Amino acid sequence: MKDSWKPSxxxxxNQGIRKKVLVLYTVNCSSFAAHxxxxxxxxxxxxxxxxxxxxxxxxxxxxxxxxxxATHVNVRAVLVVGHGCEFIQAEKIAAFARERGxxxxxxxxxxxxxxxVIRDGIAIIEEMFSRMDEVNPVNSVxxxxxxxxxxxxxxxxxxxxxxxxxxxxxxxxxxxxxxPLVLTAKQAMELGISCPEYAKMLIDLSDKSIWLQKNxxxxxxxxxxxxxxxxxxxxxxxVVKIAMRPTGPGVWLLDNYQDxxxxxxYPNATVLSDLLEYAACGAKLNVLACDRRIDxxxxxxxxxxxxxxxxxxxxxxxxxxxxxxxxxxxxxxxAEAGKTLLCEKRVFQEHMIxxxxxxxxx
Amino acid sequence: MRxxxxxxxxxxxxxxxxKLLTMGYARGDGGIGIRNILLIVYISNCAAAVAKSxxxxxxxxxxxxxxxxxxxxxxxxxxxxxxxxxxxxxxxxALIVGQGCEPHSAVHLAEQxxxxxxxxxxxxxxxxxxxxxxxxxxxIMVSIMLEGLRTTPRKPxxxxxxxxxxxxxxxxxxxxxxxxxxxxxxxxxxxxxxxTVLFEEMYEAIGLKELLLKKCADEKARLQIxxxxxxxxxxxxTGGQFALAPGNIRGGLTTIxxxxxxxxxxxxxxxxxxxxxLCQKPPHPGLYYVDMIADDERGCGFxxxxxxxxxxxxxxxxAHVCFLTSGLGHVVNNPIIPTIKITGNSVSxxxxxxxxxxxxxxxxxxxHTMEELKSQLxxxxxxxxxxxxxxxxxxxxxxxxxxxxxxxxxxxxx
Numbered sequence: 001m002k003d004s005w006k007p008s009x010x011x012x013x014n015q016g017i018r019k020k021v022l023v024l025y026t027v028n029c030s031s032f033a034a035h036x037x038x039x040x041x042x043x044x045x046x047x048x049x050x051x052x053x054x055x056x057x058x059x060x061x062x063x064x065x066x067x068x069x070a071t072h073v074n075v076r077a078v079l080v081v082g083h084g085c086e087f088i089q090a091e092k093i094a095a096f097a098r099e100r101g102x103x104x105x106x107x108x109x110x111x112x113x114x115x116x117v118i119r120d121g122i123a124i125i126e127e128m129f130s131r132m133d134e135v136n137p138v139n140s141v142x143x144x145x146x147x148x149x150x151x152x153x154x155x156x157x158x159x160x161x162x163x164x165x166x167x168x169x170x171x172x173x174x175x176x177x178x179x180p181l182v183l184t185a186k187q188a189m190e191l192g193i194s195c196p197e198y199a200k201m202l203i204d205l206s207d208k209s210i211w212l213q214k215n216x217x218x219x220x221x222x223x224x225x226x227x228x229x230x231x232x233x234x235x236x237x238x239v240v241k242i243a244m245r246p247t248g249p250g251v252w253l254l255d256n257y258q259d260x261x262x263x264x265x266y267p268n269a270t271v272l273s274d275l276l277e278y279a280a281c282g283a284k285l286n287v288l289a290c291d292r293r294i295d296x297x298x299x300x301x302x303x304x305x306x307x308x309x310x311x312x313x314x315x316x317x318x319x320x321x322x323x324x325x326x327x328x329x330x331x332x333x334x335a336e337a338g339k340t341l342l343c344e345k346r347v348f349q350e351h352m353i354x355x356x357x358x359x360x361x362x
Numbered sequence: 363m364r365x366x367x368x369x370x371x372x373x374x375x376x377x378x379x380x381k382l383l384t385m386g387y388a389r390g391d392g393g394i395g396i397r398n399i400l401l402i403v404y405i406s407n408c409a410a411a412v413a414k415s416x417x418x419x420x421x422x423x424x425x426x427x428x429x430x431x432x433x434x435x436x437x438x439x440x441x442x443x444x445x446x447x448x449x450x451x452x453x454x455x456a457l458i459v460g461q462g463c464e465p466h467s468a469v470h471l472a473e474q475x476x477x478x479x480x481x482x483x484x485x486x487x488x489x490x491x492x493x494x495x496x497x498x499x500x501x502i503m504v505s506i507m508l509e510g511l512r513t514t515p516r517k518p519x520x521x522x523x524x525x526x527x528x529x530x531x532x533x534x535x536x537x538x539x540x541x542x543x544x545x546x547x548x549x550x551x552x553x554x555x556x557x558t559v560l561f562e563e564m565y566e567a568i569g570l571k572e573l574l575l576k577k578c579a580d581e582k583a584r585l586q587i588x589x590x591x592x593x594x595x596x597x598x599x600t601g602g603q604f605a606l607a608p609g610n611i612r613g614g615l616t617t618i619x620x621x622x623x624x625x626x627x628x629x630x631x632x633x634x635x636x637x638x639x640l641c642q643k644p645p646h647p648g649l650y651y652v653d654m655i656a657d658d659e660r661g662c663g664f665x666x667x668x669x670x671x672x673x674x675x676x677x678x679x680x681a682h683v684c685f686l687t688s689g690l691g692h693v694v695n696n697p698i699i700p701t702i703k704i705t706g707n708s709v710s711x712x713x714x715x716x717x718x719x720x721x722x723x724x725x726x727x728x729x730h731t732m733e734e735l736k737s738q739l740x741x742x743x744x745x746x747x748x749x750x751x752x753x754x755x756x757x758x759x760x761x762x763x764x765x766x767x768x769x770x771x772x773x774x775x776x
Contacts, residue, residue, distance in 0.1 A: 027668060028533075028668045028670055028671065028761050028762070028763055029668060029669065029670060029692070029693065029694055029761065030693075031761055032693070032694070032758075032759050032760070032761055033693070054671075054763045055667050055668060055763075056607065056666065056667055056668040056669075057601075057603055058603060083693075084532070084609055084690060084691075085531075085532045085607050085609020085610060085612075085690050086607060086609065086668075087608060087611070089608070089609055101432045109693045110532060110609075110690055110691050110692070110693065111713060112713060112714075113691075113693065113713060113714045113715070113716050113717045114717050114759070115716055115757070116692050145582070155712065175479075194543055198381070215539075269406040270406060270408055270432065270433060270434040271406050271408065271434075272408060273407060281646070282428075290487055292462075292463060293461075293487060293488055293490070294408060294461070295408065295412065295487065295493050295496075296408075297411055297413055314491075314492045314493050346411060346493060347415065348410070348411040348414050348415055348418075349411040350407055350408075350411045350414070350427065350431070351407065352407055352432035352763070
């Protein structure tokens, strides 16, 4: 898979927009220590994130995601917290990240116990911060943005604003990853994507999304998501599956559904986990458009929360029907330039990575 | 049904079924708990950060715990699981935190919980103005309910009230030699006293179907165990994965059958009474297998599978406390039932003396007999039942993830 293209106008030397230390756990048994280590720093306002796998069993899609997070452009150093006896190998993840320029270290709870592993982890990250400027990973990925639309009531102008914002991003050379809740066969067929592989992936995505909605007690009622999907169709360049990166500017539809036995590896199914999926696809920054309050502290790729509605709640931008889509883009630029977003101020980071099975030949 | 309490046991220091184990916490629905936990339950991942922030603001010793459902989809068994946690005997009050738009209803869960005479409050994030404000409101709700828990009435807790869960994790060559057989002996004694013992991990009974069938108390139990074994075997074959982890191999185990032979020792020699599905309570004292995986491909199947989550699922069947044996050593605990961790490996205990609760390695060196160690372990159990914190509780461990299984209420014939 070719995963580079000319840096966008916005992309500053095509590098990450943050210098994060990532605490990555390999199994639920080491999650407690990993979270404690991370929160120690987040309570002090340090840019440390935590992400990890819960199940003990082996799963390639989980491994692919973890490798993407460990080598994400926003991540400069990685502390892998293993338990010790699990299937997913902490050393191999660390080695993968080390080979790609990250400062890495590995600790195991089973080898030293809870208190020491937390103490050691904190000491290692302190050391990582002191050497942060020595680390300068070479990033070849393009300028990728994750977009999620979580609305029930949005329609008309608001929907058009979000789609216009996505179009602006594409014009600026960005790849926009977007997960359609439902993609109809008609929509898929009308796209007329020239690449036969992407066309096949698109039809698969449509089939799977319809099957899941139909068999899982009715269709999702995110009308805004459906409307934005329709408006984005002319910009669609292709499909990315789990932990795949877009290969050029345009809108890329995310397919994180299981390929076989659809229910067995149900997709993450919450907005927070979708944001993490975008990060696995290389998104440096996410944009969350919603019409209600959603608290997110997305790890790896920070999230710009823009919401419609007059009620007072936490958000980075308050939108209304008169908001120029260019304003959202300006806020994106500001966030990329280092402006701290609301989600980055929160201590607790939540997500869930499910085990999926996908065929990923492209 | 409570067993008669006037039978005298032949075992030396274990007196009789009328022996008071501890003074438990009496619940309005008749349950008796060994902890008086205020449980914070979040009903979607979107509410998790607020729920955990609230729990984090109370120190470990205050018994404020948190767990929840990560996905945003309706699942009947998930709802039932959450409700069994909220009304578990170890739980005295509850705060249910929701985003407000997810398919599970916080209000419904709170209403059901209140019907068992427990205090239950709802915090919906869509009705709060911000993250910090929601956390502050939650903290106030919890503080008020904690005050109420101080006056929870106490009630005698007997062996016949006790439900024990048995789990192993991070097995090595010592597990089948010491920790599992030791737990098996204790489980035999507890059964003889009228307690109920639960076990699971059919993945770690692979190759031992005939042995398990011979241990069944009757034909119905044999049918249930046989069907359940076949279901797990089919999943293992379909998934192309058996429960022999790299750590097990490094720990000296060579095959899944070898691991299984050690793992099955922990259930002891009592006859297997039957199979329970998730959220089913034992109809009477006995030795029960708990089937924790999905019946069919709907739901996430066996997507999440690790020790802490399995320990938590025992709580859906009413377990009060869990034993976790581990040769390589373990660190986990779960939010509802204290986990007593046992190892037969002195090196592991030396490394993890602040995490592991019981060192049984002296059985290997001959310093203690298994009978002596069993007596010590039983004493530790009594202390934990009476309020002594396990190492995992003291350190604040509260792992576990809930999966989206679908199960019928009967053991299926495949």
